[in-house]
Structure formats: structure tokens, C-alpha cells
Amino acid sequence: MSRTEDHGDERPGSGGSLAHRVPDLGALELLLAVARVGSLGRAARELGITQPAASSRIRSMERQLGVALVDRSPRGSRLTDAGALVTDWALRIVEAAEAFDAGAQALRDRRDSRLRVAASMTIAEYLLPGWLVALRAQRPDTAVSLLAGNSTAVAERLLAGEADLGFVEGLTVPAGLDSAVIAHDRLVVVTAPSHPWARRRRPLAAEELAVTPLVLREEGSGTRQVLDAALGGLARPLIELSSTTAVKAAAVGGAGPAVLSELAVGEELGMRRLVRIPVQAVALARDLRAVWPTGHRPTGPARDLLSLTRG
Amino acid sequence: MSRTEDHGDERPGSGGSLAHRVPDLGALELLLAVARVGSLGRAARELGITQPAASSRIRSMERQLGVALVDRSPRGSRLTDAGALVTDWALRIVEAAEAFDAGAQALRDRRDSRLRVAASMTIAEYLLPGWLVALRAQRPDTAVSLLAGNSTAVAERLLAGEADLGFVEGLTVPAGLDSAVIAHDRLVVVTAPSHPWARRRRPLAAEELAVTPLVLREEGSGTRQVLDAALGGLARPLIELSSTTAVKAAAVGGAGPAVLSELAVGEELGMRRLVRIPVQAVALARDLRAVWPTGHRPTGPARDLLSLTRG
DNA sequence: TCCTGCTCATAAGCTCAGCTTATGCAACGC
DNA sequence: GCGTTGCATAAGCTGAGCTTATGAGCAGGA
Numbered sequence: 001m002s003r004t005e006d007h008g009d010e011r012p013g014s015g016g017s018l019a020h021r022v023p024d025l026g027a028l029e030l031l032l033a034v035a036r037v038g039s040l041g042r043a044a045r046e047l048g049i050t051q052p053a054a055s056s057r058i059r060s061m062e063r064q065l066g067v068a069l070v071d072r073s074p075r076g077s078r079l080t081d082a083g084a085l086v087t088d089w090a091l092r093i094v095e096a097a098e099a100f101d102a103g104a105q106a107l108r109d110r111r112d113s114r115l116r117v118a119a120s121m122t123i124a125e126y127l128l129p130g131w132l133v134a135l136r137a138q139r140p141d142t143a144v145s146l147l148a149g150n151s152t153a154v155a156e157r158l159l160a161g162e163a164d165l166g167f168v169e170g171l172t173v174p175a176g177l178d179s180a181v182i183a184h185d186r187l188v189v190v191t192a193p194s195h196p197w198a199r200r201r202r203p204l205a206a207e208e209l210a211v212t213p214l215v216l217r218e219e220g221s222g223t224r225q226v227l228d229a230a231l232g233g234l235a236r237p238l239i240e241l242s243s244t245t246a247v248k249a250a251a252v253g254g255a256g257p258a259v260l261s262e263l264a265v266g267e268e269l270g271m272r273r274l275v276r277i278p279v280q281a282v283a284l285a286r287d288l289r290a291v292w293p294t295g296h297r298p299t300g301p302a303r304d305l306l307s308l309t310r311g
Numbered sequence: 312m313s314r315t316e317d318h319g320d321e322r323p324g325s326g327g328s329l330a331h332r333v334p335d336l337g338a339l340e341l342l343l344a345v346a347r348v349g350s351l352g353r354a355a356r357e358l359g360i361t362q363p364a365a366s367s368r369i370r371s372m373e374r375q376l377g378v379a380l381v382d383r384s385p386r387g388s389r390l391t392d393a394g395a396l397v398t399d400w401a402l403r404i405v406e407a408a409e410a411f412d413a414g415a416q417a418l419r420d421r422r423d424s425r426l427r428v429a430a431s432m433t434i435a436e437y438l439l440p441g442w443l444v445a446l447r448a449q450r451p452d453t454a455v456s457l458l459a460g461n462s463t464a465v466a467e468r469l470l471a472g473e474a475d476l477g478f479v480e481g482l483t484v485p486a487g488l489d490s491a492v493i494a495h496d497r498l499v500v501v502t503a504p505s506h507p508w509a510r511r512r513r514p515l516a517a518e519e520l521a522v523t524p525l526v527l528r529e530e531g532s533g534t535r536q537v538l539d540a541a542l543g544g545l546a547r548p549l550i551e552l553s554s555t556t557a558v559k560a561a562a563v564g565g566a567g568p569a570v571l572s573e574l575a576v577g578e579e580l581g582m583r584r585l586v587r588i589p590v591q592a593v594a595l596a597r598d599l600r601a602v603w604p605t606g607h608r609p610t611g612p613a614r615d616l617l618s619l620t621r622g
Numbered sequence: 623t624c625c626t627g628c629t630c631a632t633a634a635g636c637t638c639a640g641c642t643t644a645t646g647c648a649a650c651g652c
Numbered sequence: 653g654c655g656t657t658g659c660a661t662a663a664g665c666t667g668a669g670c671t672t673a674t675g676a677g678c679a680g681g682a
Contacts, residue, residue: 017358019337021415022408026330026640036560041658047328053641055659060639066419074649074658082418084554085459088436089411091556095578096404097333103400104332107393108377125399134582148396243395245402249347267406272445272619308583337669351630364670366630371668385629385678629678636671646661652654 023061025097028090030057031069035087039076099129106132106146115144115301118163120170120222123288124148125244126263127183127309128167134308135301142301151222158293165302166291169222169261171229178297179289182309186262187226187284190274192254203278206231213238215250215258222286227259230283235259248274259284334372336408339401341368342380346398350387410440417443417457426455426612429474431481431533434599435459436555437574438494438620439478445619446612453612462533469604476613477602480533480572482540489608490600493620497573498537498595501585503565514589517542524549526561526569533597538570541594546570559585570595 023031026047033043034054044054062069069083079087103124106117119128124146132144147157155174157163166177173179189204191197197204210231217223218240227235238256241247244264251258252273268274290306292298298306334342337358344354345365355365373380380394390398417428417439430439435457443455458468466485468474477488484490500515502508508515521542528534529551538546549567552558555575562569563584579585601617603609609617 017337018340018405018408018412019335021412022336024330024335025333026328029329035554035556039658049640050642051659052643052661055661057640059660065415067415072659074647076658079554081459084432084556085418085435086411086415087554088556089407089414089440092578093404093407093411094329096400096407097329100397100400100404101329101332104376104378104397107396121395124396129400130581134584137582137584148392243346243390243398245343245346245395245399267403270441270445273448350628352628360669361671362630363632363672366632368669370631383630385676387629623682625680625682627679630676632675633673634671637669639668640666642663642665644662646659648658648660650655650657652656 021064022093023064023090025094027057027061028094030054031061031083031087031090032094034058034070034077035079035083038078040070040072095133098133102132102136103129103146106144109143109145114142115165115305116147116157116163117144117165117167117305118147118149118154118157119167120151120154121148122169122185122222122244122261122263123167126261127288131305131308135305138304138308139301142304144301144305150220154291158291161293164292165298165305167288168291169286169288171226171286173289173291176294177291178294179291180306181287182290182306183288185286185288187223187230187259187286188262188265189257189259189277189279190251190265190269191257191277192252193272193275194254195257195275197257197277198275200277203280205280206282209235209279209282211236212257215239215241215247215256217244217247218242223259223261226284226286332375333404334375334401336405338368338372339405341365342372342394342398342401343405345369345381345388346390346394349389351381351383409444413443413447414440414457417455420454420456425453426476426616427458427468427474428455428476428478428616429458429460429465429468430478431462431465432459433480433496433533433555433572433574434478437572438599442616442619446616449615449619450612453615455612455616461531465602469602472604475603476609476616478599479602480597480599482537482597484600484602487605488602489605490602491617492598493601493617494599496597496599498534498541498570498597499573499576500568500570500588500590501562501576501580502568502588503563504583504586505565506568506586508568508588509586511588514591516591517593520546520590520593522547523568526550526552526558526567528555528558529553534570534572537595537597 030043030047033046034040037043037046040054040058041051044051058070067082068080069086070077071080147163151168151170151174154166154168155177158166159176169185210233213236216235216237239250241250244260247258247260248264248268265274269276290309341354341358344357345351348354348357351365351369352362355362369381378393379391380397381388382391458474462479462481462485465477465479466488469477470487480496521544524547527546527548550561552561555571558569558571559579576585580587601620
């Protein structure tokens with residue numbers, strides 16, 4: 001059977017899952033190449049495929065999207081208006097894929113690489129891939145390895161000489177490490193748009209937050225520590241989940257209010273899948289810091305990466 | 312220019328193009344589903360495929376990335392630490408793909424759909440897809456059609472009754488239309504990091520900008536109009552290009568300083584592919600406005616979309 | 623204790639997307 | 653005219669990813 005979508009229920013007009021409606025990465029890269037060089041054949045050569053392959057791929061992408069993307073002529077190909085739009089949207093996907101790739105590459109090279117980075121989860125998830133892409137642009141030959149864990153684990157690695165540079169998000173700097181603040185983060189309270197809090201007019205008071213069962217990361221996570229400290233006591237968990245993604249998913253699904261890093265919910269807020277609830281007089285800000293063993297100032301690639309993280 | 316700079320030959324350890332190193336969308340969606348439901352089989356059912364297909368696909372993704380992503384047990388599957396990171400990075404790609412899909416869907420439904428939107432290029436490229444994703448979350452059954460063009464074209468469509476809601480970025484509101492400011496944008500001067508201006512310590516003066524040949528959008532574009540008005544004369548073009556992407560690519564490639572919307576260069580600045588050059592005493596800010604025919608206040612889906620664009 | 627139900631893994635076979643090579647046609651410059 | 657550049661089409665191959673069928677590990681209830 002060729003069609004897998006007609007045995008689950010599908011909304012008419014939108015066939016199958018995302019993967020069936022969005023061209024694959026190869027096709028998007030090809031489209032970007034065509035936009036850049038102005039010819040199917042040259043774009044094909046650039047990607048190491050043949051001209052007929054490129055021609056057919058672009059054509060099938062146009063069929064999939066139902067829109068003409070390039071104007072072919074015997075003198076080259078230019079994007080149509082719709083093509084220019086699609087190309088820009090495609091660029092966003094490709095950029096996300098580049099960040100993914102940079103992160104995955106770092107994750108793969110666990111050992112024996114030149115720059116070894118240890119980072120806390122939130123930073124590794126939301127900031128590091130972008131930095132790695134930038135670093136690769138500056139120094140294409142530097143292999144980076146990444147180890148993700150909590151603050152304690154990061155400190156251990158650095159002190160054991162198993163990492164060159166660390167990133168942590170706690171309230172305090174682990175002993176034996178020097179640090180530099182590289183960014184600021186803030187915890188935010190979010191709910192699904194359907195939650196009663198989303199229609200509040202007054203900001204939430206700290207006491208209300210403290211007595212309301214919340215969707216939270218597990219105890220011991222940096223987020224949880226900051227929240228407990230800010231509330232001057234213990235937050236009350238409704239559900240405890242072990243990843244930021246799971247917490248977001250639960251909140252979007254309407255499980256209840258969640259507390260998360262601002263970094264983690266940017267997209268959801270923008271798309272109105274989550275709503276930010278203002279909170280009064282609760283210190284939810286925290287510093288994000290680069291750390292290294294006292295005395296060992298970062299040098300070489302570590303210094304480059306560090307300087308990329310500022311500004 | 313993307314990551315194809317060593318056109319043809321590949322760096323060892325990084326096989327092939329991006330598409331060969333990054334799993335395809337279907338695999339990423341599957342991974343997200345596994346993370347959400349905690350079992351390969353259930354994730355498979357959710358996506359309408361069989362359990363062995365899911366098993367094999369996750370396995371081949373792990374082989375591709377060289378990292379174990381899920382811990383299988385007879386009681387279900389959980390993400391490994393690396394898996395949690397990868398999942399979050401994957402989410403970014405999937406979100407970009409959702410925006411792409413929302414935009415493409417709107418582009419496809421050119422006619423006879425319920426909500427017809429006309430938007431200027433910059434807005435259509437950088438803001439609209441996110442709004443459409445949000446709108447679809449709120450009203451899944453509203454079909455949206457999109458027409459992209461310059462301010463004049465947007466006004467024409469609205470006045471001809473061929474569009475229900477418009478978005479423009481000019482300095483003035485076309486006659487016959489009411490408007491509401493929905494966001495603010497600003498033109499910025501950017502160069503490649505290697506450009507001498509990137510090492511300036513003093514902000515750029517307006518006169519310097521006016522006499523320097525710049526990489527620009529073509530005459531008649533909104534960006535160009537705002538720039539000319541701000542300089543109190545005509546900007547001097549080094550190259551004129553017909554799309555924002557092309558201008559960015561030229562600037563990144565070191566062709567010269569470019570002037571672009573802040574919206575368009577966020578990623579490039581973050582990744583340090585471009586550097587923002589401060590400018591003194593030049594009014595480069597502009598309002599982004601929603602517009603509609605005077606008297607015809609947006610109603611129904613148009614009103615929903617409008618309210619999504621604020622805040 | 624054994625059965626039932628959940629999990630995941632493996633095997634064999636099919637289909638289709640996407641690649642290749644080989645060719646043809648159109649437009650431009652010399 | 654002829655060579656170059658650009659796109660389209662045709663025929664054939666390969667592999668990724670899907671299916672169905674089956675087996676094996678672990679838990680909980682009768």
C-alpha cells in the first residue's frame with residue numbers, strides 16, 4: 001500500500017503528517033541553491049547531483065506545494081514571487097537543521113576532540129547549537145564535543161580536566177571555578193490559553209503561585225532550585241517531568257500552569273500555544289554563566305567560543 | 312551562501328550535505344512522538360505506521376547520529392540524556408517546518424477560501440507563518456490564502472474586495488484604508504564580520520552612510536523607500552537585488568554593507584555571520600501595520616488573526 | 623504457576639522516490 | 653552556421669522505508 005494516511009483520519013485538504021506536506025531537507029537545500037546561483041544545473045552541480053535530478057526534484061516539490069516556485073528560461077531560472085517566500089521559509093528550516101547538525105556532531109565526538117564543552121541542559125538545548133554553528137563558521141576545523149548534565153556534573157568534568165569550558169545556569173558558581181556572566185534568563189509562568197489564569201487582569205501574587213499545583217521539572221533540576229528559592233519554600237508539584245519538552249507539552253495540553261525558562265517557551269508564546277502569566281514580586285531571574293577551573297583562563301577555541309556568547 | 316562553501320569536496324567526518332547528516336522530518340516527528348508517549352509502538356500508532364517501522368526508523372536515526380537516543384525496556388522507552396537534547400533540537404526543526412507548512416498552505420489556496428490575506432514581502436516572510444500556525448491552532452478549519460506584494464498591490468487587493476486583511480510596512484498608509492500598528496521594525500546596517508566597519512568604535516554618521524555604496528533591495532521596495540527618506544536623499548547602491556535573501560547572502564559573502572529589516576537578520580546576527588553597525592541620528596524605524604478598507608472593520612477569522620498579531 | 627498483555631526486535635518481501643545516463647530542444651553569442 | 657548554456661524527458665537501477673508475520677522478555681492477575 002502506498003498511502004498510509006487514509007487509514008487514520010485526516011483532515012481533507014491537508015494530507016498526512018507534516019513530513020508529507022513539507023519537502024525534505026535535500027529539496028529545500030536545492031531550492032536555496034537555485035535561488036543563489038540562478039540555474040538548476042549549476043545548483044545541481046553544487047550539491048553534487050545531476051541536472052535532471054535537480055529538475056525533477058524541484059518539479060515534484062512544486063507539485064507537492066501546488067505552487068510554481070521557479071521561472072525556467074533557456075537562460076537560467078529565477079524564483080517566482082511565491083518561490084521567494086517559500087525560499088525564506090525554507091531557510092528557517094535549514095538553519096534549524098544546521099543547529100541540529102552542529103549539536104549532534106558535538107554529541108557524537110564524545111572524546112579526543114579539540115574543544116570539550118560541558119553544559120547544563122537548558123543551555124545545551126537552547127543556546128549552544130547556535131554558538132556551535134557560529135564557531136564552525138569561524139573555525140571550520142575545530143571539532144567540538146559536548147557533554148550535557150547538571151551544574152555539579154559540569155563542575156566535576158572541568159575540575160577533572162575532562163572539559164575545557166562549561167556553562168551553568170544555577171544561582172551559585174560551583175567551588176573551584178571562575179565564571180563570567182554571559183546572558184540572563186528568567187523563569188516564567190505559562191499556561192495554555194484556555195486556562196483561567198490566561199484571562200486574569202492582575203498579576204499573580206507569589207503566595208498564589210506557591211499554593212497552586214504546578215507542572216514542573218523534577219526536583220534537583222536547576223529550574224526547580226531557582227523556583228524553590230524564589231518562593232522561599234517548596235513549589236507544589238502537580239506533575240513532575242524529566243525534560244523541558246515534556247513540561248511544555250503538558251502545559252500546552254492544558255495539564256496546568258508550568259514554570260519554565262524564558263528561553264524554552266519563546267516559540268510557544270509567539271504562536272500563542274502558551275500564554276505568559278505576569279507574576280508579582282518573585283525573583284525568577286537567573287544568570288547564565290560560562291565557567292572554567294580557577295586560574296585556567298580559556299584559550300584557543302574555548303576563548304573563541306566564549307567571545308561568541310557575548311553581545 | 313549556505314554551508315556549501317567548499318563546493319563539491321567534503322570534510323572528512325562530516326559526510327555529504329546537511330540532508331545526509333540530519334534525519335528527515337518523519338524521523339524527527341517520530342522521535343518527538345516517542346518522547347511524548349513513552350513507547351515506540353504507541354508513537355508508531357500515533358503516526359499511522361506500524362511498530363516495526365518505528366523501531367527501524369529510530370534505530371537508523373541512532374546509527375546516523377552515532378548516539379543512543381532512547382532506552383528501550385520491555386516496559387516502554389525513555390529518552391537518554393543525549394536523546395533529550397536531540398529531541399529539543401528536533402523540535403526547532405519541526406516548528407520551522409510547521410511555519411513553512413502553514414505558509415505554503417496559505418499560498419496554495421489562492422482563491423475561494425475563507426480568509427484572504429495580502430501582505431508585504433517582509434511581513435509575509437518573517438511574521439506571517441508564525442501567525443498562521445497560531446491561527447490554525449485556534450481555528451483549525453479556517454483556510455487562509457496569502458498574496459504577497461508591495462504596499463500598492465496590497466491596497467489594490469483590499470479595495471477590490473479580493474482580500475480581507477492586509478499587512479504593510481511603509482511609512483504611510485495607502486488612501487482608503489484604515490490601519491492599526493501591530494509591531495515596530497527598524498532598518499539596520501550590517502556587514503560581514505570581516506568588513507572594516509565591524510571594528511569601528513564610533514557609530515556611523517548619516518553622511519557616511521549616504522556616500523557609501525550599499526547592498527540594497529531594488530528601488531520601489533519598502534526598505535528602499537524608508538532608507539531614502541531617512542537619508543534625506545538617495546542611497547547609493549553598490550548592488551541592487553530583488554530579494555531579502557539575496558541581499559543577506561551578498562552581505563554575508565562580504566560584498567559590502569547592507570541595509571535590511573531587523574526582522575530579516577536576527578539569525579545571522581546571532582550566529583555572527585553578520586555584524587550590526589550602530590548608526591547615529593538616522594530615523595530607520597518604521598511601523599508595521601494591519602490595514603483594511605475604511606469602514607470594514609475586520610470580523611470573523613480576520614479579527615482573530617489581527618488579535619493574534621498583537622502583544 | 624501459567625496465561626495474557628504489554629513491550630521491542632528480527633525477517634522477508636514490496637513499492638516508490640530519487641538517482642543515474644542518454645538524449646532532445648530552445649535560445650543566445652560568435 | 654556552430655558551440656555553449658540551460659531545461660525537459662525517457663528508461664533503468666538502487667535503497668529507504670513500509671508492510672505482515674513471528675519471536676522473546678517482563679509484569680500482573682487468576
